[in-house]
Amino acid sequence: MYEKMKNAALWNLKDxxxxxxxxxxxxxEEIVARxxxxxxxxxxxxxxxxxxxxxxxxxxxxxxxxxxxxCANALHAMGIGENDVVAYVMPNCNEAVIINQGAMTxxxxxxxxxxxxxxxxxxxxxxxxxxxxxxxxxxxxxxIAQTVIExxxxxxxxxxxLTVDLARYLSPPLKWLIPLLRPKVTWPANLxxxxxxxxxxxxxxxxxxxxxxxxxxxxYFHTGGTTGRPKVAQHKYSGALYxxxxxxxxxxxxxxxxxxxxxxxxVLAAYPVLxxxxxxxxxxxxxxxxxxxxxxxxxNFWKLVERYKVSSMVMVPTAAAQLMQREIKNDVSSLRxxxxxxxxxxxxLYNRFEESTGVKIVEGYGMTExxxxxxxxxxxxxxxxxxxxxxxxxxxxxxxDCDANGDVKNExxxxxxxxxxxxxxxxxxxxxYTEVDQNKTLFANEKYLxxxxxxxxxxEGYLWITGRAKDLIIRGGHNIDPAMIEDALAEHPDVAFxxxxxxxxxxSGELPCAxxxxxxxxxxxxxxxxxxxxxxxxxxxxxxxxIEIMPELPKTAVGKVFKPDLRRKAITRVLDQNCGQYGVKVxxxxxxxxxxxxxxxxxxxxxxxxxxxxxxxxxxxxxxxx
Numbered sequence: 001m002y003e004k005m006k007n008a009a010l011w012n013l014k015d016x017x018x019x020x021x022x023x024x025x026x027x028x029e030e031i032v033a034r035x036x037x038x039x040x041x042x043x044x045x046x047x048x049x050x051x052x053x054x055x056x057x058x059x060x061x062x063x064x065x066x067x068x069x070x071c072a073n074a075l076h077a078m079g080i081g082e083n084d085v086v087a088y089v090m091p092n093c094n095e096a097v098i099i100n101q102g103a104m105t106x107x108x109x110x111x112x113x114x115x116x117x118x119x120x121x122x123x124x125x126x127x128x129x130x131x132x133x134x135x136x137x138x139x140x141x142x143x144i145a146q147t148v149i150e151x152x153x154x155x156x157x158x159x160x161x162l163t164v165d166l167a168r169y170l171s172p173p174l175k176w177l178i179p180l181l182r183p184k185v186t187w188p189a190n191l192x193x194x195x196x197x198x199x200x201x202x203x204x205x206x207x208x209x210x211x212x213x214x215x216x217x218x219x220y221f222h223t224g225g226t227t228g229r230p231k232v233a234q235h236k237y238s239g240a241l242y243x244x245x246x247x248x249x250x251x252x253x254x255x256x257x258x259x260x261x262x263x264x265x266x267v268l269a270a271y272p273v274l275x276x277x278x279x280x281x282x283x284x285x286x287x288x289x290x291x292x293x294x295x296x297x298x299x300n301f302w303k304l305v306e307r308y309k310v311s312s313m314v315m316v317p318t319a320a321a322q323l324m325q326r327e328i329k330n331d332v333s334s335l336r337x338x339x340x341x342x343x344x345x346x347x348x349l350y351n352r353f354e355e356s357t358g359v360k361i362v363e364g365y366g367m368t369e370x371x372x373x374x375x376x377x378x379x380x381x382x383x384x385x386x387x388x389x390x391x392x393x394x395x396x397x398x399x400x401d402c403d404a405n406g407d408v409k410n411e412x413x414x415x416x417x418x419x420x421x422x423x424x425x426x427x428x429x430x431x432x433y434t435e436v437d438q439n440k441t442l443f444a445n446e447k448y449l450x451x452x453x454x455x456x457x458x459x460e461g462y463l464w465i466t467g468r469a470k471d472l473i474i475r476g477g478h479n480i481d482p483a484m485i486e487d488a489l490a491e492h493p494d495v496a497f498x499x500x501x502x503x504x505x506x507x508s509g510e511l512p513c514a515x516x517x518x519x520x521x522x523x524x525x526x527x528x529x530x531x532x533x534x535x536x537x538x539x540x541x542x543x544x545x546x547i548e549i550m551p552e553l554p555k556t557a558v559g560k561v562f563k564p565d566l567r568r569k570a571i572t573r574v575l576d577q578n579c580g581q582y583g584v585k586v587x588x589x590x591x592x593x594x595x596x597x598x599x600x601x602x603x604x605x606x607x608x609x610x611x612x613x614x615x616x617x618x619x620x621x622x623x624x625x626x
Contacts, residue, residue: 018425020393022245022279025213028068028105028236028243035065038254042283045308046094048169049298050288052303054169057094061281064098064207069100073203076564078132078160082109082216087158088265089114089121089148091289094163095196097136097274098265104240105207110220110232111265114144117538120230121147122154127232127434128220129157133197137163140181142289151190161187161194166289219351219432221267223368223479232434239371239426240275246373246392251337252312254281259310261291261301261319268341271372272364273314287311298322312337313359315475317345321512321618323350335359341366341477348617350385363388364462369433371426371510375463386412387462395424398448399457405449405624406441415594420455421448428615456594459587466596471563473502474577480542485514488536489529494522497553499561502545503570506578506618513546515566517553524549546573564591570598571621579615584606587626599623 002583011442019272024030034043039062045328059067075086086103087110091095091412110128112121125133125318133152145163152158166550167178167244187193223231235476246345251272258277277284285308288294290489291510292315301323305313311334315323320340333376338358341364348363364376365388377389392399399412400419412418421444423429429447433439454467502510514533518524525545537543554565568589575586584601592598599621601612609625616623 002173018242021133021249022241024241025215025469026105026211026218027101027240027244027275027278028207028211030241031061031068031101033283034278036060037061038281041131041254041281044094044097045283046092046286047168047287048093048166048289048303050300052300052307052573055169057169059094067098067200068101069207070203070207071098072105073208074199075103075106075132076209077203077388079236081105082214082277084108084129085110085128086132086134087125087128087566088114088134089144089151090135090164090264091142091144092261092264092286093164093166093169093289095134097198097284097286098512099196100264100274101278102448103134103156105211106209108217108220111270112222113263113265114147115522116230118147118150119154119538121151124222124232125155125158130155131157132160132162133158134162134164137195138166138183138185140178140183142166145185145200146183149185149187152191153525156283158191160192160194161355162194162199164196168197177466178360182397208478217428219270221265221270230603231438231587233368233371233432234428234434235371235426236428239428240271241279242394242425243271243372244279246521248271248280250376250392252276252280252282252337256280256311257285257308257334258282258312258314258601259285259304260314261287261294261297262314262316263291267366267368267372268314272339272366282312283308286318290577292319292322298326298370298528302326302328302330302332305332305335305480309334312339313383314339317338317349317620320349320353320467321507324349324356328356332357332359338578339360339364345620347385351617365389365465367451369427369451370422370424373426374422374424374451374481384458384462387458387464389463390461391463392424395422396448397463399455400444400448400450402444402450404441406444408444410609411588412456414459415455415456417456417594417596418464420446420451420465422451423448437552454596464594465594466594471501473500473510475505475510475512475541476508478541480512480539482512483536484539485533485544488515489514489533491536492524492529493533494518494524494590496520496556497561499553499563499566500544501563501566501570504574504619509620511545511621512542513548513570514544515553516547516549517551518549546570564597567597571597575601575621575623579612582609583614584612584625589592592622595622597622601625 009197040060043061043064045058084107088099089112135148136144205254217234218237219235260273338361350419365374366372375389375391400417400421401409427449455465486498496519500514503513505511554562571589572586583605585604587600587602
């Protein structure tokens with residue numbers, strides 16, 4: 001893997017026709033190819049508990065191929081055609097991989113985050129028109145079945161539910177206790193509810209229907225994950241295969257072992273990881289249904305690396321921060337690369353991780369709307385820490401100055417900040433979202449998808465993200481739409497204006513905070529607004545961690561809340577609170593042409609520059625000491 005990433009020639013394949021890079025028409029053909037090449041080699045492994053000696057189930061490539069075929073056959077027999085949708089509301093387990101690929105083979109798969117509210121899950125199921133939902137059977141300490149039952153009130157289009165019982169992964173005596181501890185749930189009487197594995201067992205292990213052979217929509221992935229009204233993005237076979245081909249070409253071989261404690265309802269796990277394994281033959285290891293959130297995962301992580309001889313790990317910055325709090329006592333010499341995405345990685349955390357593990361962190365940039373990957377940092381001896389790397393082969397990345405309609409005023413020069421716009425094989429031009437109106441103004445020059453991120457390209461072609469044109473708050477890799485916070489607080493009779501932004505956080509990257517301007521003469525308190533927010537903001541992750549009442553919010557000439565000033569205010573407050581002990585104070589926060597928002601510290605006493613550097617290394621905020 002390391003040598004692949006360092007091979008510059010592999011980054012210049014764009015001069016060859018894309019259609020020559022792979023011959024498969026769909027993802028199932030790739031699974032068949034792996035089963036023919038190495039039938040007995042491990043394909044996927046899942047262990048429900050996190051211990052280094054806990055029971056695990058491994059499927060080899062032939063077993064996986066057979067199970068995916070049975071899944072696709074079962075769905076086809078239940079009336080699922082190429083334009084029909086099968087959703088899964090599942091944590092990680094081997095069945096999640098099987099339904100991901102089986103549904104993609106028979107029709108369109110729709111992974112749904114089980115952690116969002118029932119109303120949002122139901123809204124997604126209704127928008128995609130899902131006919132079948134695959135989810136967990138009722139299980140101790142899990143609320144997924146109960147959540148889905150509530151969600152189905154909003155999705156009358158769902159006719160069938162297939163349930164997966166995680167008890168089969170447990171060993172006695174705990175396995176024997178599950179029937180006694182299992183919560184009682186009542187599924188709606190109008191639904192057909194069956195056991196997922198029992199349904200598959202009835203089917204032949206060879207695919208018994210034919211594909212059309214067309215490059216069609218095969219997946220619906222919703223954006224966000226903790227807030228607002230998620231948008232639903234459409235992915236085609238070509239985009240999925242493209243991401244797998246990128247991974248096979250630049251990241252992995254059949255000898256690699258990936259450990260991925262990230263959820264399979266997220267594009268990072270579903271494409272750069274799972275599709276890379278499908279196309280390279282690498283082994284995918286999943287630990288606990290909740291991944292990194294699972295009990296004991298962080299404490300046992302380095303033991304698991306040794307157990308499976310992991311060569312590549314996948315993480316987000318919050319996971320990296322947690323892992324750095326655990327001493328490494330195991331043989332992790334097999335580990336070569338740590339792939340990191342979803343949100344900016346603080347430089348200090350980057351350095352600490354590499355010093356502690358000897359492992360290179362490879363930062364990447366992608367998004368749901370482009371079927372994930374856009375750029376990644378090559379494995380150089382002196383990587384450009386803080387950049388999101390070099391655009392991957394066949395990724396045409398432009399920095400445009402666009403108007404509100406997507407019309408390009410001009411293309412930005414080297415190091416000039418503008419909106420990052422992308423065209424690649426994962427971009428479904430003109431049809432990115434299922435809702436037609438959401439595609440309006442989404443494309444620059446009717447070709448390049450507007451990411452909503454602000455950035456620049458330097459003289460060597462490296463991409464740097466400097467801000468966001470859209471005001472998303474990114475909390476630990478989850479996108480929070482500030483409109484959800486603002487709309488809720490604006491309903492309070494004493495509130496005139498609200499501005500919600502992300503404040504820096506050493507663990508989550510950002511946390512939501514809100515600034516409020518009251519109606520003249522009103523006497524609402526922060527405590528009252530906090531209580532109101534708790535009652536009216538549906539998702540706990542979107543609850544503001546800080547609310548401040550201001551005499552007047554900063555506004556533009558047309559009366560719109562001016563959020564850059566609020567971001568500066570939030571940065572100043574957080575950094576003063578957490579860095580004042582080092583003898584400094586934030587003098588100002590400026591907008592730098594190349595770096596975005598930069599916090600400038602003044603010395604106000606005996607300055608501990610080393611302590612300040614270590615503290616600021618936990619934040620993604622750019623800074624400098626005057």
